[in-house]
Amino acid sequence: MRASFPLKHLLIAAVGAFLLTSCDARVANRGNLPDPDLLDDIEVGKVKRGEVAEILGSPSSIALFKGESWYYISETNETWAFFEPEVKKRKIIVIRFDEKGVVQEKKTFGLEKARELELVDRETKTAGQEFSLIRQLFSNVGRFEK
Numbered sequence: 845m846r847a848s849f850p851l852k853h854l855l856i857a858a859v860g861a862f863l864l865t866s867c868d869a870r871v872a873n874r875g876n877l878p879d880p881d882l883l884d885d886i887e888v889g890k891v892k893r894g895e896v897a898e899i900l901g902s903p904s905s906i907a908l909f910k911g912e913s914w915y916y917i918s919e920t921n922e923t924w925a926f927f928e929p930e931v932k933k934r935k936i937i938v939i940r941f942d943e944k945g946v947v948q949e950k951k952t953f954g955l956e957k958a959r960e961l962e963l964v965d966r967e968t969k970t971a972g973q974e975f976s977l978i979r980q981l982f983s984n985v986g987r988f989e990k
Contacts, residue, residue, distance in 0.1 A: 870923045876904045877918030877935055886939065886947055893945040903939075911948065912941045931955065 878900040885891075885899055896914065903914035920933040933955060940949040975983070 871932075872921045872923070872929070873918070874921070875918035876901065876916050878916055878937065883937065883950075886950060888947050888950055891947045893941055893947075896939060896947065900939075910940075911943065912945075914939045914941075 882899050886896055891899075893912070900916065904917040905915040907913040907915065916937040916939075918933075918935045919931060921929040922932050923929040936953040936957075938949070938951045938953070939947055942948040
């Protein structure tokens with residue numbers, strides 16, 4: 845009986861250590877963030893669209909209103925256990941081109957310029973019928989081909 849006493853303490857210590865290490869935050873990096881040195885190579889009024897693609901790679905998003913704009917977006921999120929992820933860093937690089945495909949403007953935005961978006965909970969109605977579970981289960985009875 846005396847030998848199991850240290851074994852209990854060892855088991856409790858192992859479970860405690862496991863629980864403490866499993867509560868560490870998960871950090872996730874997402875997006876496409878070009879190297880700042882490469883970004884310095886892009887000069888407004890001199891570099892064309894193809895050269896930007898060669899230097900920085902393909903953008904995260906492209907907008908076609910008011911001329912063409914390329915967006916390079918990167919974000920770092922931190923998640924603790926089952927809580928909602930929290931955005932720690934965000935960087936958005938916007939490169940706008942003129943009609944000739946030459947860089948017209950280059951801007952960088954961080955988390956301080958971010959806006960909170962309010963999501964809409966409504967659903968888009970679709971054509972067709974909604975079937976109950978019973979109807980879905982028995983709708984194919986007798987429809988088998990030989």
